[in-house]
Amino acid sequence: MELKQWISQMSIGSLLTLKLFFATIFISLILGLATTFLYTSKNKYISKITGFYILIMRGTPLLLQIFFVFFGLPYLPFIGKYLVFDRFTAGAVAFILNYTAYYAEIFRGGLLSIDNGQYEAAKVLGMTALQTKFKIILPQMFRVSLPAISNEAIILVKDTALITTIGLTDLLQVTKTIVNRTTNISAFVVAALFYLVMSYILTIFFKFLEKRFAY
């Protein structure tokens, strides 16, 4: 196998890894925020149901969730036939469901860290509940949550490799094949560097955000 050939294959593999990473992080950050609001809602039922969702997502292996979405959902009675996804979609859905739960918990922690005095100050200054949430609470919540968001993003970089289990050829899968064929481990080193560089870039990016929004 030629060098050029395996570089091109590895690029295709990394592209899939990147696609999964970005789809998951963007969507689950947004859904995570929404989930936090549902979880902290005054409505007991909404809060209980959301809590149950978070418990399931954090309490079972991500791998099981990936299998369940790809292999399991189509067997559900009645609705199963609408839940047949291609491999990438199934993988992405499982990742998003899982990371949404984690991000929801991170944001909830951020909310809890905000002193009640902030709400009271906003209230006596005549701000509405909505103005308080968007101008006072959310910016502080994001700032407090940044280190944990960053941590979770770096875990996600490496978790993406789980997607090979439903037959997708991401970077790791390609690398394995190449090593098998060439009986040379340098492809492993290249893959390791890829994950490492990505984690490093994320670390720097989030450090920048932390500085930018420091107070």
Add this chain to the structure above:
Amino acid sequence: MNMIEVKNLKKSFGDLEVLKDISFDVKKGEVIAALGPSGSGKSTLLRSLIELEKIDGGSIIIEGNFLCKDGKYPPEKKIAAIRSKMGMVFQHFNLFPHMSVKDNLICAPLMQKTAPKNELIKKCQALLDKVGLIDKIDAAPSSLSGGQKQRVAIARALMLNPDILLFDEPTSALDPELTKEVLNVIKQLAEDKMTMIIVTHEIGFAYEAADKILFMTDGYILDYDTPEKVLKNNSNERINQFLNNVI
């Protein structure tokens, strides 16, 4: 004219009756210092006046409007309108840490569109000048001393042109030196004839600056009179005991 009228106010937290039967009036331009032992209900009373706590019975009338009538509150819109007549300054300042001093001052009036932004900025500069902090206009709250934070908090409250200002132990988190600079700002407001209720442990300040002392114990008002009468010529044992302990 009465700025504040409180009639038979009652407030409990669960089984704990914190305010038992509170009645008093505050006239326009009066400065009231609220004193009393810890746990006597001073903060709860102050917070009830601006609806940070909901009371269980009695009435609160602010400039002739019922904030609460016999324990019943009007719709939120009406409450908000009454609340907007008052400002409050907290013991722990409660500045918004993610905003500059300037944004702390202008954010609320900007939301309420009380005036165009450039006018608000001018007003913000004038108020910061008044409290001696014009050079801190772009500073972050975290870079200020406690006394500076509290003066910013006072300026922030003044941005909304309140008729009444409520202070809950505005200097209790401060060193003596910083306490002075905050008390001086409050004295200045008293000279401007701002109506104020100040919960404080600074007896000297209360004597000097207040028109009346409101003395609380166990959810009751024990005395409500001039500083001269309450602090100098009092025959009430509990008040004298309190004063001996503090001084």
